Amino acid sequence: MSPSADSVPDPLEVFPELREFGRPALLLNPRLSGRALTPRDSSVGGPLLWPADAPWPTCSLAHLVKLPEPPGTEEVVFDEPVALQPVLQLFARDLPEGWSLPEGAAVLQVLWCPNEHAETPESFGNLFAPSIAIRWWHGTGLADPLEDPPVPHTRDPSYDLSGCPGGTLTPESTVDHPSVFALPDSLADRIRAWEEETGAVGRYIDDTASLSGLKLGGHPSWGVTDPFPMHCAECGTDLEHLLQIDTISLGETLIFLGRGYSLSVYRCPTSLAHPHRVNIQ
Numbered sequence: 001m002s003p004s005a006d007s008v009p010d011p012l013e014v015f016p017e018l019r020e021f022g023r024p025a026l027l028l029n030p031r032l033s034g035r036a037l038t039p040r041d042s043s044v045g046g047p048l049l050w051p052a053d054a055p056w057p058t059c060s061l062a063h064l065v066k067l068p069e070p071p072g073t074e075e076v077v078f079d080e081p082v083a084l085q086p087v088l089q090l091f092a093r094d095l096p097e098g099w100s101l102p103e104g105a106a107v108l109q110v111l112w113c114p115n116e117h118a119e120t121p122e123s124f125g126n127l128f129a130p131s132i133a134i135r136w137w138h139g140t141g142l143a144d145p146l147e148d149p150p151v152p153h154t155r156d157p158s159y160d161l162s163g164c165p166g167g168t169l170t171p172e173s174t175v176d177h178p179s180v181f182a183l184p185d186s187l188a189d190r191i192r193a194w195e196e197e198t199g200a201v202g203r204y205i206d207d208t209a210s211l212s213g214l215k216l217g218g219h220p221s222w223g224v225t226d227p228f229p230m231h232c233a234e235c236g237t238d239l240e241h242l243l244q245i246d247t248i249s250l251g252e253t254l255i256f257l258g259r260g261y262s263l264s265v266y267r268c269p270t271s272l273a274h275p276h277r278v279n280i281q
């Protein structure tokens with residue numbers, strides 16, 4: 001950061017009314033661990049503690065596969081079921097003090113189909129991203145884990161975590177603030193003007209709001225579209241931001257979700273059994 005930016009006051013000091021919009025967030029900070037991960041580790045791209053008697057999830061959507069010739073070709077070529085791939089496992093016991101998983105869940109698991117889908121049932125329109133599955137377990141049923149989970153037979157290299165050794169998580173508790181697009185117009189305008197006038201462009205927009213990274217809770221990114229209402233498809237309740245996946249950087253594995261955009265997963269606060277939804281910004 002430049003000396004001039006350093007001398008600019010904290011936007012939360014200049015605009016104390018921003019504090020009421022702050023939401024707890026957990027930056028998960030994935031890193032290569034240097035050791036073999038086990039199904040009992042919280043991890044990115046590591047093995048899951050999956051009950052041996054539970055069916056492994058698959059994706060049966062139409063897949064957009066990039067063909068080698070001619071360059072840039074994309075075509076729907078198959079919809080045979082694809083086994084999903086582990087992306088994230090987060091045990092409640094590994095969360096910082098004061099944090100818990102909803103409904104007292106013991107573990108959150110995120111899997112995806114590492115291929116491109118034009119539109120998934122959980123998206124709000126065009127997605128062009130992996131299809132995501134969310135699982136919550138409550139401790140029971142985890143005593144007899146599946147040892148040899150199926151692997152997806154087709155994987156887009158842009159999303160494939162199968163060659164990756166997996167990474168450990170170092171959750172960091174923080175407070176996240178809304179994108180300027182999700183703030184009241186008058187406040188957003190004053191923040192933009194302040195950034196321009198003080199030469200600290202990005203001080204709020206990039207450094208304070210909708211923090212980037214693999215993130216639990218907090219605020220989603222906006223900007224590709226204006227914010228729009230998000231309701232549970234089952235009960236109509238307003239959805240909560242559960243998880244953001246933008247990049248996953250682990251050694252030689254580098255996943256840029258949605259070509260550098262940010263994929264947010266939303267959940268219904270009424271019930272973990274209600275369907276999640278996703279949005280890319």
Ligand SMILES: [Zn+2]
Pocket residue numbers: 059060061062063082113114115117131
């Ligand atoms: Zn799929």
Ligand SMILES: [Zn+2]
Pocket residue numbers: 232233234235236237268269270271274
């Ligand atoms: Zn619901």
